Amino acid sequence: MSEEDAQRGARERAIQRVALELQQPDQLARVEQIRAKHYNKKVSLETQLKNLVTSQLKEAREGIEKLNQAMKILTKIKKNAGTVRDLSTETQSLIPYYDVVQEVNVTRMNLTRTRNQLSSLLTIPEKVSMIQGLIEDDMNLLETHREIRNLEKSRDFVLKQAEPFPDQQKQLRDIFRTVDKLAEDFDEHLFALLTDHMELARENPAVLVKVLQVILREERLLQRMQKEAKDYENSASYGSSSSTALMLATSSELAKRKNYFDIARERLYLSLRETFFKLFEGCKDERTGDWEIQPFVDRTRKLMDLLERCFDEVTQCFPPKFQILNLYVTVFHESLYEVLSEISKRAGREGSQFSATETLLLVKWVKTFYEPQLLRIGVEEKKPDLIDALDTLIDEFRNRIFKLMDEWATRIFEKDRDADPEIIDGIFYTLSPVTLFTFITQQIELAQSTTTPMMVFVTVDECRKCLLAYQRRWADKLQEYSTLIGTDRQAEIEYIMAQVNNNSRCLDYVAEMEQMVSDLEDQYKHALQFDQVLDGFQSLLKMARQVMLFYIFNSCDEDIKKLFGKEWQDSAIEGDITLAVLATINDYFVNTFKGHLLDNYFKKLALETLEELVERYISQMILTKWTCQPKLVEQLHKDVRNITQFFLDWEVRDKFVNARVQVLSDCADIVSIDPGRLAPIFESLLSSYPDVDQKIIEKLLDRRSGLEKKARQGALDDFKRKHDALPPPADGVVKETMFTKIRSKMNK
Numbered sequence: 235m236s237e238e239d240a241q242r243g244a245r246e247r248a249i250q251r252v253a254l255e256l257q258q259p260d261q262l263a264r265v266e267q268i269r270a271k272h273y274n275k276k277v278s279l280e281t282q283l284k285n286l287v288t289s290q291l292k293e294a295r296e297g298i299e300k301l302n303q304a305m306k307i308l309t310k311i312k313k314n315a316g317t318v319r320d321l322s323t324e325t326q327s328l329i330p331y332y333d334v335v336q337e338v339n340v341t342r343m344n345l346t347r348t349r350n351q352l353s354s355l356l357t358i359p360e361k362v363s364m365i366q367g368l369i370e371d372d373m374n375l376l377e378t379h380r381e382i383r384n385l386e387k388s389r390d391f392v393l394k395q396a397e398p399f400p401d402q403q404k405q406l407r408d409i410f411r412t413v414d415k416l417a418e419d420f421d422e423h424l425f426a427l428l429t430d431h432m433e434l435a436r437e438n439p440a441v442l443v444k445v446l447q448v449i450l451r452e453e454r455l456l457q458r459m460q461k462e463a464k465d466y467e468n469s470a471s472y473g474s475s476s477s478t479a480l481m482l483a484t485s486s487e488l489a490k491r492k493n494y495f496d497i498a499r500e501r502l503y504l505s506l507r508e509t510f511f512k513l514f515e516g517c518k519d520e521r522t523g524d525w526e527i528q529p530f531v532d533r534t535r536k537l538m539d540l541l542e543r544c545f546d547e548v549t550q551c552f553p554p555k556f557q558i559l560n561l562y563v564t565v566f567h568e569s570l571y572e573v574l575s576e577i578s579k580r581a582g583r584e585g586s587q588f589s590a591t592e593t594l595l596l597v598k599w600v601k602t603f604y605e606p607q608l609l610r611i612g613v614e615e616k617k618p619d620l621i622d623a624l625d626t627l628i629d630e631f632r633n634r635i636f637k638l639m640d641e642w643a644t645r646i647f648e649k650d651r652d653a654d655p656e657i658i659d660g661i662f663y664t665l666s667p668v669t670l671f672t673f674i675t676q677q678i679e680l681a682q683s684t685t686t687p688m689m690v691f692v693t694v695d696e697c698r699k700c701l702l703a704y705q706r707r708w709a710d711k712l713q714e715y716s717t718l719i720g721t722d723r724q725a726e727i728e729y730i731m732a733q734v735n736n737n738s739r740c741l742d743y744v745a746e747m748e749q750m751v752s753d754l755e756d757q758y759k760h761a762l763q764f765d766q767v768l769d770g771f772q773s774l775l776k777m778a779r780q781v782m783l784f785y786i787f788n789s790c791d792e793d794i795k796k797l798f799g800k801e802w803q804d805s806a807i808e809g810d811i812t813l814a815v816l817a818t819i820n821d822y823f824v825n826t827f828k829g830h831l832l833d834n835y836f837k838k839l840a841l842e843t844l845e846e847l848v849e850r851y852i853s854q855m856i857l858t859k860w861t862c863q864p865k866l867v868e869q870l871h872k873d874v875r876n877i878t879q880f881f882l883d884w885e886v887r888d889k890f891v892n893a894r895v896q897v898l899s900d901c902a903d904i905v906s907i908d909p910g911r912l913a914p915i916f917e918s919l920l921s922s923y924p925d926v927d928q929k930i931i932e933k934l935l936d937r938r939s940g941l942e943k944k945a946r947q948g949a950l951d952d953f954k955r956k957h958d959a960l961p962p963p964a965d966g967v968v969k970e971t972m973f974t975k976i977r978s979k980m981n982k
Contacts (some may be wrong), residue, residue, distance in 0.1 A: 327450055373444070379420070428502065439551050510569040514530065524577075596624060714780045731830050785822075840881060840885075861938075916952060923973050
């Protein structure tokens, strides 16, 4: 188709398109709009056509260039083919000499390699000098490490090649000695920088980071070699000869390599120990070499400052693999344990001047300073516990605290023995309980300040032992008072009353002491056995009251011996023996005890006086030879009434009085009423006094007047039946009462 035909066809298609768009007269108004639309389409089509043509031209140009390159390559190939053809033609005559040619070629390659190695050897001094220059600047550590390792690789390769030639290998080793020395110097410098890591972390952390990067590089290389050795070993196990050779080579190389990470950890450990002990220089006595506790404790604040620096500065430079904070804490903790063990061991030596206060200071430091400081920087409890290092010291503390407190208690006891009682609100006291328990409280509070349950337990336990020793001294002293009356009876009685009141105070103080340690763990509280101490003071209270009874009845003894004698039986005598005894007791109650003894102990004394009087009255009834005539029966019952009324008047509870006096009525009935009515009396007597036996009853029956033998035997049979009907005691032991004592007197 010609260009003219194409234009004519295009014009016709355009007329058809315009006719389609202008079919109605009103569409003529859109002529300009239609013209603009078709113009835009025309411009768009022209642009697309232009781009298409440009693209086609570019592809055509590139195709022509590739064809030109292909033509050049073909020309070169034709030229090379011609050269190969010419060389083949020229070397046809050399075929018979192929072995010689091959040998010459190998020799040429060896010479080339040797020349290269020689060139490398000749550059060693230059490289060493260059590396030495790098070492002078710590910022070049990584580059220096890389260059040294490259030198070592070259050295190892050359030495490997020279293995078949021992003489040459020896010469080569001499040549490479400078490389070995350079590597050793670098390692020493590297670890010296690591030793000074704390200052580097503050002054030049970038250098410290590079030091650690070198160490980790070596660690990764070592791990890779270990993995390769293991892989070769696994392959060799399947019979591969090449793997066996590689395994041996790798193992040999592994054996020569340093474990930089382990060396670094060891250097850090030694450096931190050196830092620790340097920190505590001057804390020992120059003469004895013993640690001085207060300077040691004061210096530990600087140790905590080092841990804080590690936490704030050093940990920022070290990779997590090093666990540097844990290493710091571990080394310092172990070193502290070592020092405390040494202190504890020295304190246990004979003649050591180590005081209990210093022991408390150390324990308090561990619990109130060291452990809280570790927690503050996020370190959990470390093992072994530092308190364990003080075992010997704590044992010695036990001895010292007991010795100290026992000396105080002895001094208090001796001073109290010579002091006159004081009167407070009419009550006799001495200062010994206040002084003693003030001192004990001080010791417990000192132990509590350590916040260590074990130290509180040890202190309280030694206080408890001291109190038991104190009680034994007083028991011995009260025993003396109970056997011998001095020249100043009134002063002695006042002193004994003061001891009753003192021991009452002691019971209160022990209760307060027990309350002070109520927060202790159960294992400690149960081991303290405060009941033993309380029982000891109760025993002293009872002994002191027994001494007062001794004084009372020593004064009544002459009148009591007259009971059931001629004077008692003679109703015509002026006065009454029993009333005389009661009058003496009343005099003691009114003029000596009442108002000067604590009220509850006065009541106990009154009750014990009643029991003692009843025992002595019945003892006289049984042991004195007398006969109960009818006229004496009324005297017996009169005595019972007088005794009963006397103690009721002194406000002893009626149930206690009646229970104690009932035995007097029973014994009076045994010697006076119809023998056939004695069975209920025996039953009443045995219910409270199961140790009454037939001999006692026989003695009482012997006091009756005109008792026939048959009636006597019948009464004894009634007693035996009642006695045999008693239930057996739960523990198999019959309770001993005053009748056991009376029976003992009968047997003398």
